[in-house]
Every structure is written in structure tokens, then in C-alpha cells.
Amino acid sequence: MSITGVSARGLTKYWRGPGPTQTLALDDLSIDISKGSTYGLVGESGSGKSTLALALLRLIQPDKGEVIVDGHQIYALDERALRAQRRDMQLVFQNPQAAMNPRHSIAEIILEPLHVHNIGTPIQRHQQLQNLMEMVGLSKNLAPRFPHQLSGGQQQRAMIARALASRPSFLITDEPVSALDAPIQAQILNLLRELQRELGFTMLFISHDLAVVQFIADTIGVMYQGRLIEQAENKVLFNNPCHPYTENLLAAAGAGQRQTFTRKSPATDSSPTLKAACVYAPACPVATRDCQQKAPATTYINKSPEHWVKCLHYEK
Numbered sequence: 001m002s003i004t005g006v007s008a009r010g011l012t013k014y015w016r017g018p019g020p021t022q023t024l025a026l027d028d029l030s031i032d033i034s035k036g037s038t039y040g041l042v043g044e045s046g047s048g049k050s051t052l053a054l055a056l057l058r059l060i061q062p063d064k065g066e067v068i069v070d071g072h073q074i075y076a077l078d079e080r081a082l083r084a085q086r087r088d089m090q091l092v093f094q095n096p097q098a099a100m101n102p103r104h105s106i107a108e109i110i111l112e113p114l115h116v117h118n119i120g121t122p123i124q125r126h127q128q129l130q131n132l133m134e135m136v137g138l139s140k141n142l143a144p145r146f147p148h149q150l151s152g153g154q155q156q157r158a159m160i161a162r163a164l165a166s167r168p169s170f171l172i173t174d175e176p177v178s179a180l181d182a183p184i185q186a187q188i189l190n191l192l193r194e195l196q197r198e199l200g201f202t203m204l205f206i207s208h209d210l211a212v213v214q215f216i217a218d219t220i221g222v223m224y225q226g227r228l229i230e231q232a233e234n235k236v237l238f239n240n241p242c243h244p245y246t247e248n249l250l251a252a253a254g255a256g257q258r259q260t261f262t263r264k265s266p267a268t269d270s271s272p273t274l275k276a277a278c279v280y281a282p283a284c285p286v287a288t289r290d291c292q293q294k295a296p297a298t299t300y301i302n303k304s305p306e307h308w309v310k311c312l313h314y315e316k
């Protein structure tokens with residue numbers, strides 16, 4: 001585990017209910033995100049991406065595992081240390097309107113983290129507001145307006161400004177452009193990319209859309225039913241996809257299909273563990289009997305520490 005950047009080990013999360021059902025949303029998942037890089041996490045709906053985001057920020061308590069953000073053991077922090085740490089870890093959601101208080105002005109919404117964490121004097125905050133709005137390309141005259149008076153793109157810019165107000169070193173964006181029209185998506189993606197380069201924060205960028213992830217990520221991780229099944233540097237993933245599921249995703253994207261990623265088999269499972277198999281085996285075109293009975297270990301490709309795959313076909 002690295003002491004800078006973001007690392008998680010063995011994250012396991014069951015969502016329980018209704019009734020006796022339980023969903024294994026994170027299945028012993030480990031991830032390393034280098035400091036100052038953009039990690040693109042791609043996977044179909046229901047694969048556990050949002051659950052991972054919440055677990056990394058300790059917005060939910062996983063059943064098992066640990067998270068380290070810039071040397072801080074996130075689950076070991078007491079209330080006070082956690083509150084301080086929260087300034088440093090921010091989240092931008094898919095739907096800005098749902099995340100905004102409709103009765104608060106854009107200025108109040110953007111400055112709320114500074115109020116909550118008691119950062120700066122009123123004059124400094126006013127100055128900060130100007131800086132933040134300029135930084136995300138929002139015209140100053142929008143400051144006194146209310147969320148419903150802004151377009152979807154402007155609302156998302158405001159949410160990005162708010163997330164960056166406390167100058168976090170770690171930003172998670174969870175499907176930040178999925179609710180926006182295509183031309184606006186491109187604007188917001190460009191903005192996030194520029195801000196990341198300018199401010200140098202570590203970013204986990206989550207999307208079900210491979211094309212979007214390809215545009216923004218340094219490293220890409222592919223998630224399937226609560227597990228990361230392959231990870232590689234952006235270009236390497238596209239040039240040399242190893243996992244059959246990754247190949248499948250690339251083929252679908254190459255065929256010009258919009259990525260809807262409907263799930264082939266349900267992640268819901270009432271048995272205590274799925275460990276004794278590859279999670280993709282039931283849908284995999286090249287699965288063998290072994291794939292149904294053995295969980296694949298991590299295999300590094302071409303001795304690269306960045307590119308690895310979990311597939312029995314790559315185990316030597």
C-alpha cells in the first residue's frame with residue numbers, strides 16, 4: 001500500500017434486505033490510485049461503482065477492508081479527525097439538481113463546505129466564491145440565482161466548484177456527465193480534466209461509459225459484480241485488453257453502440273460467498289469448467305505493475 005494517493009484493501013460490502021436477500025456489492029476489492037492521477041472506473045450499472053465511492057469516503061461502513069488516503073487510515077479516524085479529513089475528500093454526483101438545496105442560492109451552495117469547516121472570513125469567502133466560479137466557468141451574475149434557474153451543465157459546474165471549495169486532495173466524480181446532453185458532457189469533461197491538471201488532485205472518475213473514461217483517465221479499472229477484473233494504463237487497455245469482459249466492452253464500444261451495459265446475470269446472491277468462481281464465468285464466451293470452480297488470481301501482463309488481469313486463462 002502506498003502512503004500517498006488512495007489505496008483500499010479487501011473492501012467487502014453486503015447490502016442487506018429487503019427480507020433475507022443480500023447483495024454482495026463489493027467482493028474483496030483492492031485498488032491503488034496514484035497521487036495526482038486520474039483513475040477511470042468503468043463497469044455496467046449495478047457492478048458496485050457507487051458503493052466503492054461511498055466506502056472510499058467512509059460514507060458507508062463496509063463489512064471488511066481498509067482504506068488509506070494520503071497516509072490516513074480512513075476507518076481508524078475518530079469523529080474529529082474524520083471531520084477534518086472530509087475537507088480533503090469530496091464527491092460529485094450524477095444529478096446536480098438532486099444534490100442541491102432548491103432554496104439555497106448558488107453562492108450559498110458553493111460556499112457551504114467553507115461554512116461547514118469554518119474556513120476563512122466572510123470577505124475571504126466572498127473572494128473564494130469569485131475564484132471558484134471563474135475556475136469552473138460560471139458567470140458571476142449567477143451567484144444570487146437558485147438551482148432551478150440554471151441549466152444542467154451550469155448546475156454541475158456549481159457542484160464541481162463546491163467540491164473544490166475546500167481544496168481537496170482527493171475528488172471522486174460518480175457519473176458526473178451521465179445526466180447531461182452530449183455537447184455539455186464534453187464541456188464538463190474538459191473542465192474536469194483541466195482542473196485536475198491545474199490543481200493536481202487525485203481523481204477517481206466513475207462512469208458506465210467507456211468512451212467517457214477513455215477521454216479523461218490515466219489508468220482504467222474495469223469492474224464487474226463487485227470486483228475489479230482488469231486494470232491498465234489508458235492506452236494499454238485499448239491496445240491489449242486481456243479479460244474477456246474487457247474485450248467485450250471494447251467490441252461493443254467499437255461497434256458504435258451506446259454503452260447501456262445491461263446486466264447479464266444478477267449480482268444478488270444469498271450464499272455467503274462467490275469466491276469459488278470467476279464472477280464473469282456464467283457470461284464468458286471462453287469459460288471452462290475451471291472458471292466455475294476457481295477464483296482467478298491477479299496476473300501481471302508484460303511484467304507491468306500497472307496492467308493486471310484476473311482471468312484463469314492468463315495464469316501460468
Ligand SMILES: Nc1ncnc2c1ncn2[C@@H]1O[C@H](COP(=O)(O)OP(=O)(O)O)[C@@H](O)[C@H]1O
Pocket residue numbers: 015016017023024025043044045046047048049050051052267268
Ligand atoms: N442502499 C442500497 N441498498 C441495497 N442495495 C443497494 C444499495 N445501493 C446499492 N445496492 C445494490 O448494490 C449493487 C451495486 O450497486 P451500485 O454500487 O449502485 O452499482 P453501480 O454504481 O455500479 O451502478 C446493486 O446490486 C445495487 O442494487
Ligand SMILES: [Mg+2]
Pocket residue numbers: 049050051174175
Ligand atoms: Mg452508480
